[in-house]
Amino acid sequence: MDNTPVTDFLAHLPLTRPVLNDRERVFLAVLQGRVSSRSEATKRLSIRSSTVSEYVAELLDKGLLTEQISARSGRGRPLRSLGVHANRLVTIVFQVISQSVHAFMVNLSAEIVGHAKAEAPPDSDNQSLSAIFLQLYQAVLIKRPSGAELAGIVFSPGGVIDRNTHRWIHASRWPKMHNLDIQRLFSSEKYPISLSRTLDNELRIHLLLQPQSTLLLHWGYGVGFAFGQSSDRIVEGGSAFGEIGHWRVTDEGTSCHCGQSGCLETVTALWAIGPRLLGEDFHAGDDEEHIASMLKESDFTDNDLINQAIEHMSTAVSNVCRVFFPDRLVVSGPFVQNPQIWQAFCERFEQKNRFFGHEIRSVSVSQISRDLGIYGAALPVLEQGLAALLTD
Numbered sequence: 001m002d003n004t005p006v007t008d009f010l011a012h013l014p015l016t017r018p019v020l021n022d023r024e025r026v027f028l029a030v031l032q033g034r035v036s037s038r039s040e041a042t043k044r045l046s047i048r049s050s051t052v053s054e055y056v057a058e059l060l061d062k063g064l065l066t067e068q069i070s071a072r073s074g075r076g077r078p079l080r081s082l083g084v085h086a087n088r089l090v091t092i093v094f095q096v097i098s099q100s101v102h103a104f105m106v107n108l109s110a111e112i113v114g115h116a117k118a119e120a121p122p123d124s125d126n127q128s129l130s131a132i133f134l135q136l137y138q139a140v141l142i143k144r145p146s147g148a149e150l151a152g153i154v155f156s157p158g159g160v161i162d163r164n165t166h167r168w169i170h171a172s173r174w175p176k177m178h179n180l181d182i183q184r185l186f187s188s189e190k191y192p193i194s195l196s197r198t199l200d201n202e203l204r205i206h207l208l209l210q211p212q213s214t215l216l217l218h219w220g221y222g223v224g225f226a227f228g229q230s231s232d233r234i235v236e237g238g239s240a241f242g243e244i245g246h247w248r249v250t251d252e253g254t255s256c257h258c259g260q261s262g263c264l265e266t267v268t269a270l271w272a273i274g275p276r277l278l279g280e281d282f283h284a285g286d287d288e289e290h291i292a293s294m295l296k297e298s299d300f301t302d303n304d305l306i307n308q309a310i311e312h313m314s315t316a317v318s319n320v321c322r323v324f325f326p327d328r329l330v331v332s333g334p335f336v337q338n339p340q341i342w343q344a345f346c347e348r349f350e351q352k353n354r355f356f357g358h359e360i361r362s363v364s365v366s367q368i369s370r371d372l373g374i375y376g377a378a379l380p381v382l383e384q385g386l387a388a389l390l391t392d
């Protein structure tokens with residue numbers, strides 16, 4: 001991981017909520033590079049100069065802005081330029097990559113300013129994973145830049161989570177882990193703790209870049225979806241959401257992690273079909289990006305396993321489309337990186353999804369990088385932290 005800010009747009013804290021007040025407008029204008037002095041703020045934001053000065057003084061006082069003498073113009077007053085203290089607020093995002101747990105510290109400019117990781121063997125249980133989380137937390141906390149306030153801690157571990165009870169229910173990489181109470185783990189900390197689905201974080205970025213009703217499907221180790229209309233309108237459901245991987249698709253199916261049998265995942269997910277598809281090249285803990293590169297190069301012509309999976313996936317997604325009627329379908333995960341699979345999936349989906357002559361407007365493969373997903377997790381917490389600083 002490097003510290004390179006993601007894209008210009010995303011590095012400028014695109015809010016998923018409305019702007020709070022003029023104080024925040026001034027701060028965001030400086031962060032976004034639209035304003036670099038008090039007089040520019042007055043002009044560009046149409047706020048009276050005395051009010052701008054008042055806000056700037058407050059933002060300097062709160063440590064969000066900096067102001068430096070940049071030059072002296074003739075005999076006039078020195079020119080002062082405004083800058084942002086991007087490290088004033090940070091958040092910690094826990095994420096699982098391959099067989100490792102990572103803790104990222106992200107600042108207001110979407111930069112990763114701290115990172116720690118630890119390997120968690122496949123036989124790790126609640127106790128050993130808890131120890132790893134606490135160790136990583138301490139390791140990343142000491143990387144906090146001076147003057148930085150921690151706005152909160154986000155767990156985005158993949159698998160099945162229960163947002164209401166703050167429990168990590170299941171992860172196929174660690175079958176011995178079950179119902180891990182994340183909130184209790186950090187009960188001695190004063191920072192807000194939240195659990196967020198990896199897919200929702202990825203969807204948030206898609207919706208910030210293009211606000212239209214979007215169904216994001218993940219087809220990888222697990223199968224699930226997220227849906228939203230705009231970055232502040234992501235459907236949450238009840239304790240969990242979008243777990244179509246555990247829809248029953250056959251009565252005679254093999255048993256699934258969830259305790260049922262015949263689930264969609266048993267005939268489509270990487271954990272179920274990966275070993276038969278990739279043989280010895282398949283390792284259960286492998287990163288999806290690594291699996292994607294293997295799948296990309298493979299020839300699946302007349303492969304019954306893949307054809308069956310495509311059939312099931314296209315049916316399942318068409319059914320979900322009958323519930324949400326999205327304008328756009330985006331698919332992420334390693335399978336759709338293979339051009340043959342992608343083309344076959346699109347053809348089958350197109351046939352099944354036509355509804356009274358209507359078709360979905362756009363179908364594409366997700367291009368959101370892992371770094372952007374991490375930022376998608378951090379964003380709501382950074383926004384809340386900023387709101388708290390600006391409404392004190």
Ligand SMILES: [Zn+2]
Pocket residue numbers: 245246247256257258259260261263265
């Ligand atoms: Zn299941």
